[in-house]
Amino acid sequence: MINNLSRRYFIGVSAAFTGVFATSGRVLALTDQSAKNLVDRVVGDINKVIASGRSVGAMIQDFERIFARYADVNIIARSTLGADSRRLSAAQMRAFTDAFRGYIARKYGKRFNEFVGGKIEVKGVREVKSWHEVESTVYLRGESPFQVLFLVSDRSGKDLFFDMVIEGVSLRLSERTEIGAMLDRRRGDIDALIQDLRSAG
Amino acid sequence: MTRLGVALALSVLVAACAKPGPGHPPGEPFDPYENTNRKIHEFNRSVDRAVIRPAGKGYSNFLPDDIETLIGRFAFNLSLPGSIVNNILQGNGKGATEDTYRFVVNSTMGLGGFFDPASEIGMPEATNADFGETLYVWGVREGAYVELPLLGPSTERATAGKVVDIFTNPLTYVLESPNNYYGTIASVSSRLSDRGRYSETIDSILYQSADSYSQAQSLYLQNRRFELGNGSGAAYLDPYDDPYSDQGEDPYDQ
Numbered sequence: 101m102i103n104n105l106s107r108r109y110f111i112g113v114s115a116a117f118t119g120v121f122a123t124s125g126r127v128l129a130l131t132d133q134s135a136k137n138l139v140d141r142v143v144g145d146i147n148k149v150i151a152s153g154r155s156v157g158a159m160i161q162d163f164e165r166i167f168a169r170y171a172d173v174n175i176i177a178r179s180t181l182g183a184d185s186r187r188l189s190a191a192q193m194r195a196f197t198d199a200f201r202g203y204i205a206r207k208y209g210k211r212f213n214e215f216v217g218g219k220i221e222v223k224g225v226r227e228v229k230s231w232h233e234v235e236s237t238v239y240l241r242g243e244s245p246f247q248v249l250f251l252v253s254d255r256s257g258k259d260l261f262f263d264m265v266i267e268g269v270s271l272r273l274s275e276r277t278e279i280g281a282m283l284d285r286r287r288g289d290i291d292a293l294i295q296d297l298r299s300a301g
Numbered sequence: 302m303t304r305l306g307v308a309l310a311l312s313v314l315v316a317a318c319a320k321p322g323p324g325h326p327p328g329e330p331f332d333p334y335e336n337t338n339r340k341i342h343e344f345n346r347s348v349d350r351a352v353i354r355p356a357g358k359g360y361s362n363f364l365p366d367d368i369e370t371l372i373g374r375f376a377f378n379l380s381l382p383g384s385i386v387n388n389i390l391q392g393n394g395k396g397a398t399e400d401t402y403r404f405v406v407n408s409t410m411g412l413g414g415f416f417d418p419a420s421e422i423g424m425p426e427a428t429n430a431d432f433g434e435t436l437y438v439w440g441v442r443e444g445a446y447v448e449l450p451l452l453g454p455s456t457e458r459a460t461a462g463k464v465v466d467i468f469t470n471p472l473t474y475v476l477e478s479p480n481n482y483y484g485t486i487a488s489v490s491s492r493l494s495d496r497g498r499y500s501e502t503i504d505s506i507l508y509q510s511a512d513s514y515s516q517a518q519s520l521y522l523q524n525r526r527f528e529l530g531n532g533s534g535a536a537y538l539d540p541y542d543d544p545y546s547d548q549g550e551d552p553y554d555q
Contacts, residue, residue, distance in 0.1 A: 211502075267528075268526060274519055277516055278511055278512075282511040284512070
């Protein structure tokens with residue numbers, strides 16, 4: 101009923117984490133060629149990790165580190181809460197952000213092995229409103245290539261990405277739907293949501 | 302007579318595409334039939350659990366992957382003439398020509414579509430045009446979100462398109478029974494095969510989401526709007542349908 105678009109979304113998120121290295125640091129100074137070379141190296145390294153037969157648990161940990169380092173987890177976590185984010189105390193927000201980071205790493209990290217044999221190519225960068233959009237194409241074995249966009253901003257003080265859009269499907273918007281549903285299930289109880297999130301994914 | 306019937310049905314369906322009220326928040330899905338949709342979603346989930354999921358897994362385990370790929374390609378090749386017709390209706394001559402070449406190459410060198418030499422020699426990707434997209438190009442609004450029994454997430458416009466697409470594929474007229482069923486059988490098979498191959502992903506949406514209805518809706522609408530924007534060459538949509546309207550807000554502006 102739901103065809104392979106959703107699979108592409110999942111793998112795209114996983115695969116794209118490997119591309120994250122390319123978007124870190126001085127993104128705007130990157131040329132297509134140097135970004136591509138970087139991604140090729142990263143993909144090669146990642147494939148080595150997968151081939152080394154590390155456990156899923158270990159891969160998820162690698163994943164969480166990557167996410168924490170190259171994504172603006174604070175802003176992503178906050179925006180998945182939408183208007184509810186204003187109700188949180190500073191301590192709750194910290195707890196939520198930590199739980200959210202682990203949840204994302206587990207949810208997408210466990211799909212990582214499906215990326216074996218794939219590659220990402222960075223196609224170009226363009227300025228959109230107040231951020232930069234890095235366009236890449238993901239090639240997976242036995243699939244037609246698909247597009248992944250990274251939305252990168254330096255408004256946090258560092259160049260970090262705050263969204264990934266896989267064939268039009270935004271990580272941030274999809275997780276907003278999911279987090280919203282989890283919060284509804286707990287009738288708006290933020291602490292219960294944080295508890296749930298620590299084991300979800 | 303058939304044509305008149307189709308034209309009538311089409312105009313009724315298109316006129317039926319509901320319009321969000323002025324107070325509808327932008328970026329929120331337009332879902333006035335949510336109660337009915339949710340019931341259908343539950344039905345679809347139970348059918349998936351009881352029949353499609355096990356059948357998909359069985360099918361996928363029973364057949365070697367290569368055979369499944371062949372059947373998938375065969376079904377896809379048979380869908381190309383319908384795509385060509387829709388490209389023509391959209392005034393997309395380039396798309397129609399590309400799909401025609403692809404169909405010719407894969408039907409001949411690809412031995413009836415079982416192989417895909419068109420992609421191997423680097424021909425342009427298939428346009429995947431359908432009548433829902435044609436309606437979009439003609440300026441019909443998206444309408445409300447609907448979940449269809451067995452077929453899953455859709456919109457009113459896409460649903461009208463699906464109905465018409467039964468008639469837009471010329472092969473339906475050219476082939477005689479039982480040959481004209483091969484395409485249908487192959488496409489059902491390839492859907493089963495997808496259910497088996499993408500089992501984990503689909504399970505995670507249908508059975509592990511906090512609210513599988515909303516999650517499926519969100520994924521479908523975002524991706525469908527993206528494909529329409531790309532498929533027709535118009536990069537962005539009307540702001541009311543704009544998939545980026547929500548992302549368009551800068552999250553740092555808060």
